[in-house]
Amino acid sequence: MNKVNWKFDNTYSKLSKSFRELIKPTPVHKPEIIIFNHQLAKDLNLDFSRLNNEELSNIFSGNDLPKETITLAQAYAGHQFGHFTMLGDGRAVLLGEHLDNKKNRYDIQFKGSGRTSFSREGDGRAALAPMLREYLISEAIHALKIPTTRSLAVVKTGEKVVRENLLDGAILTRVASSHIRVGTFQYIAATQNIENLNTLVDYTIQRHYPQLTSSKFKAYDLLNLVIERQCSLVVDWMRVGFIHGVMNTDNMSISGETIDYGPCAFMDHYDPKTVFSSIDKFGRYAFSNQPPITKWNLARFAECIVPLIDKSEDYAIKLATDLIDNFQNIYEDKWLKMMKNKLGLFGEDYKDKKLIIDLLYWMEKNKADYTNTFCNLMDINSNEIYKNNDFINWKKEWKKRSKLNNSTKEKQGKLMKINNPTVIPRNHKVEEALAEADKGNLDKMKKLLAILKKPYDNQNNIEEYQAPAPLSNEKYQTFCGT
Structure with a gap:
């Protein structure tokens, strides 16, 4: 061995x-x-x-x-x-x-x-x-x-x-990088053993946040960095239309990695309320709920380490609450920057947020594909839907904005290329590959894996992997697999 x-x-x-x-x-x-x-x-x-x-x-x-x-x-x-x-x-x-x-x-x-x-x-x-x-x-x-x-x-x-x-x-x-979860802290906190809780904080810092080793405020600083890292993670999910599907606190890694792929899926046409998981009856983990649920999970993490933030419980709660409440500001800043990157926009303009919201509203209203809409803006994907007058008018505003802040078409294209995948794991192609693999034939899965290894490249002859699922009266559902 x-x-x-x-x-x-x-x-x-x-x-x-x-x-x-x-x-x-x-x-x-x-x-x-x-x-x-x-x-x-x-x-x-x-x-x-x-x-x-x-x-x-x-x-x-x-x-x-x-x-x-x-x-x-x-x-x-x-x-x-x-x-x-x-x-x-x-x-x-x-x-x-x-x-x-x-x-x-x-x-x-x-x-x-x-x-x-x-x-x-x-x-x-x-x-x-x-x-x-x-x-x-x-x-x-x-x-x-x-x-x-x-x-x-x-x-x-x-x-x-x-x-x-x-x-x-x-x-x-x-x-x-580890399997330490918010739920790990919840388990130790529930035993009310402060020594073990201190051990877990120290172990987590040593493993994932060594820059905090000499901090005098370890628990507070750890909470701050975990908030930052989780915020970046969920913004990345939103960037590519990924829906985790089961964001329980035991499925949130302290390292900031995506973990536990149960009923996960990718959004086709843009709808912020998209839910695929068969067990998510009320849309708790819908696409647009992923940021607030991340904040909710982080609040549960904060509750666990309150005794280590300060000897005064009231003051510790205030410090933790202030950090958690700031999640929204951190998220909105990161989300706005991410969406501007997807649109290839440099610098600042007071109309940026409206420009983005208008595009998302148009996508939702017209059931436009999330991934392919950004590909269309990069002149990769052509479809009748993008000949819509409202979209053409929106593009005029986008092109005007694109010329600001010393931008060039080349710089814009480069920024968009590294932020917009041309291919994602389309749910129907995933199901096809898994159905064949279940019968002992891995050819479709291996081909899909090969294509998905280069998601930002403009690959040849992969149109069937870029198209959303054919229209169907049946709602696509994913299952936990447990």
Whole structure:
């Protein structure tokens, strides 16, 4: 196993028992490697070239663990659709933390690896299609240059899992800068153990925010930086029309990475109320609700660390509240800058916000495709809808604004190109690829992955991957896959 070049340094396992349960993955009957991320392995300085498929299957099913691992399930809690629950890794096992040759630290985690003490009524297993969805979408989000967990491998277990039907079981190997969540802090805070809470703050700072190591106000400064990072993340989601689908506090990573790809999807025609998740009955996690829900989740994080912000509870609450209340200002500034980048606008103009809102209103009213509208402005996508008089008039105003602040067409085009994807994971193409993969044919998935690796390039012959789904009376829905 050493020939792979694993370099595990398992700091999380050294935390107190309150944080985790030491447990091994449950062996599986007949593992079979389905997809493997060679580029990610290379990025991690891992070399699997001397292993055959059987050896790979045994490693990534948990049947043959690297010697340096200290496997564990992490404890965390979460507000799930607003309701607080004590949770934990009910079907995931952390192998440990791998260090690359630059000493960057990565969690290596199995998802679908069997029951733990946190499983409650679950079987601890996962089905093939949802694991392939996470692989596909997380790699697409990475290519879109948005912080995310990544996927190293998917293995079929050779066993069935019982959901509505009998499905092929699978295990995903997830790579993350860590799995510390808002829910991790909620779990420790709920135990009312201040020593453990201090430990978690220190551990998080050491791992993700080392610039705060010598701070005299660690908890306050940590909250401030987490707000900033989460704000940047959700602005990036809004930039590409991504809808996470289940923004529970246990699905918000303190590192600022996108995590837990359950009922996620991408918006086709622009509608701020877009919801795809089958379990989101009231639109709590709709596209336009993602910023306020991020703020809500951050407020729950702030509540956890209030005892560490200041000895005076009232003063600590005031300090935390002021930071949380400022979220809206930070978000609006970042969002406005992002939208101006999408439109290739430089400098400031008092009409900028109105220009943006007018475009979004036109898109919503005319059911225009979000991604393709910006492509049209870059002269990439042509469609009858863009011959609409209101849109033509809007473009005149946009072109006038574009000439301000020493801008040139070349500079504008360059700015737009790095902010507007020409292709996204279209929901119907994702479903097509997953349906074929479920039957054992990965050709469509591999082709889709190859196209999604270059989302900002003007690729040839990919029109079918750029078109929104054909009109249908059936509402597209995504499912958690648990």
